[in-house]
Amino acid sequence: MLELLSFGDRGWGDQLLMGAAMTVAVSVSAFLLGLVFGAAGAAAKLGGNLLLAGLAEVYTTVIRGVPELLVIYLLFFGGSGMVMAVARVFGYDGYVEVNAFTIGVVAVGLISGAYSTEVIRGAVQAVPHGQIEAAKACGMGRWLILRRVLVPQTLRFALPGLGNVWQLTLKDTSLISVTALAEIMRMAHVAAGSTREPFLFYATAAVLYLILTSVSTAVFERAERHAMRGVRRA
Template sequence: MNEALTLISFGDAGWGDEIAAGVVITISLALATLPFGLLLGFVLALAKKSDEPSLRMAANIYTTLFRGLPELLTLFLVYYGVQIGLQQFMQLLGFDIYIEVNSFVAGMVALAFVFSSYASEAFLSAFRGIPQGQYEGGYALGLSKNLTMRLIVLPQLIRLALPALGNLWLILLKETALVSVIGLADLVRQAGIAARVTKEPFLFFGVACAIYLVLAMISSGALSRIEHWSKRGDTAR
């Protein structure tokens, strides 16, 4: 027991500093991916409900593609594909240089693509839950389409989509573990290095599991509070 506590302690004797740094990377990656995924998912939902057939087709192809591909394969395509594409482009311009894509950025982009494809369905379902009379009421008040969307539709949209988006956030938090395969020093990679060096895989992967569980519990509590806050009007009535 004392040996295990020493191995996970902070300082030169243990791996606590490295594990903590990995936790920071994991949380940072999830938080950095979230706004891009939400924004892209919202735009995709607007395209899916658009009257323009080409926009609907493009959005449906996008979501089918990234919902159908394994997340790990999407990560590889972004990380290696962008590097190869940039190098070939520079060679066409006459520059023979090596380009390496930042693993954090590649992970964020790949996870945002996957997250947005699922988030678009959550937003689309929320759009369908808003009566057409809400739009007509905004237009009757003299509001433009943009103001009607921002002041009337969007608050209701977020409220309706929040449960599904909360589940997607928890999935995103766990999927950040995939970036360890492209060299990003996240929680899983740091735990793996510690396990190989100390020959204690059960200890360090068990610690990683416990940390992910704690992060999920904290996220669930925060999401419950946000959902309760969003329904404060119903409680008052």
């Protein structure tokens, strides 16, 4: 039975590994996109502009209160339509097809971003206000304060929370399999269907996810230790 997992023509090993690579690619892209959304969302919530803060609040409430699967379906079935509507505004009337990878990254990125927003907002607020005042007193400009005082410390405070968001994002990519993107779940589904060995392939998929989550836990632990190297322990 295990030869079904071997590499080459007879087994599904290489397909599953390719699936794992695709899962990593989608997760990393979606997580980075989520960081962009998260930084923008946190800036909007903390910026003092009521309209922007309200929009960011709606974004995080809706995305965090609605099932991930629903968001993915919405973009999968409606994504091309949305892009075409925008294209029509700019005078292009043809058919636009958005590929599954892009839809997956945008959908999971939107979800990831909603959680990142809250993590980054909390981290920014955790930077002691006195430090900002001190920086101002030294005559630093807004950008310099951001670059030298706010961002380095925010990153450190946000790291544990972002680790959680990464794990969520990684697991959420399994839902993209409904759009037939060839990631781990999709490959396992296809293999299970054609060999009639569903248990073997879904169990293998589970093991692949466990490896990915364990490795990322270790990486984030190291990153946290690295980020905390300047902090005195009590």
